[in-house]
Amino acid sequence: MTAPRKATIGDVARHAGVSKGTVSLAYSGKRPVSEETRQRIFDAAEELQWTASHRARALATSRTGAIGLVVARDPEVLATDAFFSKFISGCERVLAEHDMGLMLHAVTSSEAERLVYERLAAGRADGVILLDVQVEDPRFELVQRLGLPAVVLSAEEPTGGETAGLPTVYSDDSPAVTELVGRMAQAGHTRIAHVAGPDHYIHGRIRREAFAAAMREQGLDGSLVVEGDFTAASGRDATAQLLDRADPPTAILYANDMMAISGLSLAHSRGLRVPEDLSISGYDDSELSAHLSPALTTVSTGAVQRGQIAVTTLLAEIAGEQPRHVLADHTTVVPRGSIAAPPGTPTRTAP
Amino acid sequence: MTAPRKATIGDVARHAGVSKGTVSLAYSGKRPVSEETRQRIFDAAEELQWTASHRARALATSRTGAIGLVVARDPEVLATDAFFSKFISGCERVLAEHDMGLMLHAVTSSEAERLVYERLAAGRADGVILLDVQVEDPRFELVQRLGLPAVVLSAEEPTGGETAGLPTVYSDDSPAVTELVGRMAQAGHTRIAHVAGPDHYIHGRIRREAFAAAMREQGLDGSLVVEGDFTAASGRDATAQLLDRADPPTAILYANDMMAISGLSLAHSRGLRVPEDLSISGYDDSELSAHLSPALTTVSTGAVQRGQIAVTTLLAEIAGEQPRHVLADHTTVVPRGSIAAPPGTPTRTAP
DNA sequence: CTGAAAGCGCTTACAG
DNA sequence: CTGAAAGCGCTTACAG
Known part of the structure; x- marks a missing residue:
């Protein structure tokens, strides 16, 4: 049961009757090796179950991999x-x-x-x-x-x-935020709030600035901002703070899904229906956001790309x-069910 | 701007007027080195900004780290x-x-x-x-x-x-599941369902078996099981399937938080209140579960430990x-607001 | 196309 | 307590 010594390139070379250098070359292909010796080498390696030692290669090439x-x-x-x-x-x-x-x-x-x-x-x-x-x-x-x-x-x-x-x-997070604000404004919202990420994170700050700019463009008051820290806890607290106001917002744009989801849950528990009474949006396109009821409008960030x-x-x-x-921009808004007209809006504002 | 060659142990040895071996020993402490030379070595290393090469060390010690x-x-x-x-x-x-x-x-x-x-x-x-x-x-x-x-x-x-x-x-996932079933039964539930994880995963199977056993112990029917795959999507679908029954369960025990959360959301959207109309529990103690409204009763798995x-x-x-x-058992039930008596239960069943 | 040898930068018996 | 040398297992000029 004691582990047999692992084969080295030297064993393979000896077995195939060539030099270590040739074994190395046969695998790397950095220089031609005759088909015949190449085959002998592969056979020997196969038989000895040899694989090049990563540690040795790392030292020789000065690359850790x-x-x-x-x-x-x-x-x-x-x-x-x-x-x-x-x-x-x-x-x-x-x-x-x-x-x-x-x-x-x-x-x-x-x-x-x-x-x-x-x-x-x-x-x-x-x-x-x-x-x-x-x-x-x-x-x-x-x-x-x-x-x-x-x-x-x-x-x-x-x-x-x-x-x-x-x-x-x-990437540029701004366009998606602008679009989100646009969608909410278009639906008729005027009191739109933002639950932001921490300002010292670039993505926190950018989303917040984009929110402010977009609100300005829409001619709306963009000062209703509460800073969270991307956790569910902070999302819930920020939402409570917003809903407790004398003039609560009718729409909330969250800086990530997590905060949006705990916010959504809090709103539900207070008897608010989403999106009928409150519209919300997240950011990240988490798996959960797509399978909530209603599904959460969010932003896909192209994270894999x-x-x-x-x-x-x-x-x-x-x-x-x-x-x-x-520039790696695969950021796109994913519209789902969590945004609608604010309460009190006539069923359909035909143009 | 071209990167200066990084110092090696040889440079340090030369600088300090000792052998490479001594430098090595001064750092590893595997054998004593006189305080004086040790200091000379450290000074030299400091001056040359030397740190032992991980790659070389890995090869020499046959350990990758x-x-x-x-x-x-x-x-x-x-x-x-x-x-x-x-x-x-x-x-x-x-x-x-x-x-x-x-x-x-x-x-x-x-x-x-x-x-x-x-x-x-x-x-x-x-x-x-x-x-x-x-x-x-x-x-x-x-x-x-x-x-x-x-x-x-x-x-x-x-x-x-x-x-x-x-x-x-x-760890043993069973006791927590047993306790959860016990809590639900104690609250008065009889139609308790389980949304399981895939059976080919040990933790999926174990939780399911524990559910069945616990139900049996309680003298209840433990056959109401729907298999999910731990995703939010499957949690939602399984929940829909359960709620669509002629005799829907009054309590659902989910094999993880994610499925429980999408299930909770679905129940809400159908006008069911949690826990008044439906009791639920998760498994994992995710950050979100603690900050939902109501917070989700779940199982802490001691993952860090x-x-x-x-x-x-x-x-x-x-x-x-x-x-x-x-045995690494830090598994414990975290009781929160998502379990209560089933609908129609008199306000308080005093013992 | 192939071999012999140096080199990657450490650690660790072996001597003293 | 310290030095000289071998060894870890590869890759890569250098010759041929």
């Missing part, structure tokens, strides 16, 4: 984030093609976070993707000092060096290509 | 799984102590899955944790053939070699210790 992803969020929040796992799945898709993997790190302090990046830079990963970017994120400087290739994922175009020159995969693009961009940078910013 | 986790689920489903990210967070906690990392792989075909395990075994990970275990899971044989240390996470004690002798971290224990167990196995099964 992994990229790093560090998440500095409470696991509770991570759990409920529809974006995250779709994003990872997109990353995997292209990593697999390149025979690479994803090193995931969950940290809870910024001290631990710094340490993790240092370890990654010490050869545990060939590069990293920076998620949940904050305004003037300290990681920008950190990765550059560490010489660690990185791409940042942002919700706005880094026109003025917002991402410190690091290659950035960005962004994962793919982010990794592709990172690999290009690692390969030494000139870093560039790339 | 990472464990693998492969998830064979639709990203949509993963996204909404409260267990998963808490579990990962628990893993990280102990991995960090050991200066190790987590290689995460998301696969969508069993073909891809096999390939990933082979890669992991080829030196990309020192061991793996097997999640979402199925009955007679083919991975049991695979990891053993590959000589890849593994621990499996199960929802029942592997008394009869269910996990092929692999060290197993198990299980992650910690799983990794601890795996590291012990990697270190060559005798593999054993370990």
Whole structure:
């Protein structure tokens, strides 16, 4: 039962009667190997059940074959984030093609976070993707000092060096928010509120600014904003605060699905019908949002595609290509049943 | 702007006027180094900004410093799984102590899955944790053939070699389900239904069997079971099917929160009040469940602890210790507002 | 097309 | 307490 020593490239070479170099070449194809010896080598490898040692290859090539992803969020929040796992799945898709993997790190302090990046830079990963970017994120400087290739994922175009020159995969969250406000206004709503994400997150801030701008365009008062933190708890509390007002909103635009769903639930429990009494929208297109009753109007973020693009961009940078910013916009509004005319609207306002 | 060559242990040794071996020892502490040279070494390292290369160390020690986790689920489903990210967070906690990392792989075909395990075994990970275990899971044989240390996470004690002798971290989901049924029965429910998870998953099957057994114990009919697949979509459909019956249940026990939440939403949309008209319970204790209105009675699975224990167990196995099964039971019912007496019950049945 | 050898950057017996 | 050297298992110029 004691594990037999694993075969090495040397064993295969000996077995096939060639040099180690030739075995290596037969697999990499970096230089031609005669069909005959190639076959001998494959047979020997098969017989010895040999697979190249990843560790040895990593040292020889100075490439680890992994990229790093560090998440500095409470696991509770991570759990409920529809974006995250779709994003990872997109990353995997292209990593697999390149025979690479994803090193995931969950940290809870910024001290631990710094340490993790240092370890990654010490050869545990060939590069990293920076998620949940904050305004003037300290990681920008950190990765550059560490010489660690990185791409940042942002919700706005880094026109003025917002991402410190690091290659950035960005989308623009604004149009979807504008469209959502437009739909609500069109349905006849005037008192529209926004439950925002934290302002220090770019995607929190952008969605909020887009809300304000869209309301202004519609000639409406865009000041009814409550800041949440993307958790269900904060969604419920913010909603309670809004509904408790003397002049409660007739529509609420939430910065993510999670907050929208707990908000929806609270509204229901207060006897409000959605969408008849209250219209709402989310952001993220989580699986749950599509199967609620009524289903939640939300925004699909193209998370899988962004994962793919982010990794592709990172690999290009690692390969030494000139870093560039790339627009990855698959953001689109998914209209579902949670928006209707406000209460008291005549059944049909024919044009 | 061209990246300066990174310092190596040789540079540090030269700088400090010692041998490479001594530098290594100064850091590992595996053998004593005089305080004076030790300081010289640290100073040199500091000045040259040296950190040991993980790749080189990995080859020299035959240890990769990472464990693998492969998830064979639709990203949509993963996204909404409260267990998963808490579990990962628990893993990280102990991995960090050991200066190790987590290689995460998301696969969508069993073909891809096999390939990933082979890669992991080829030196990309020192061991793996097997999640979402199925009955007679083919991975049991695979990891053993590959000589890849593994621990499996199960929802029942592997008394009869269910996990092929692999060290197993198990909990028992039954008591919580029994308690839930008990609470519902106690409240006066007799028509209690179960929306189950797929039967080929151990945790799906166990919860279902526990439901049947508990109903039997209560002298109730436990045949009202609809199989879902843990997604919100299936939760909604199963609930519709139940509520459409001539004799709909007055209480529904769901195999996870996600199905319970979409079920709750559907019930609401049909004008049923929860818990006045329908009592429900979930399983997983997701963040959302606590902030719904009413909050969802559910089961906390101790996912963080299980992650910690799983990794601890795996590291012990990697270190060559005798593999054993370990009970990791932090499963407990979290009573919240979603269970009450069935409709038509006199206000208070004083004992 | 193939071989011999150096090199990737550490760790760890082996001597002293 | 410290040094010189071998070894981890590959890849890749360099010769032929």
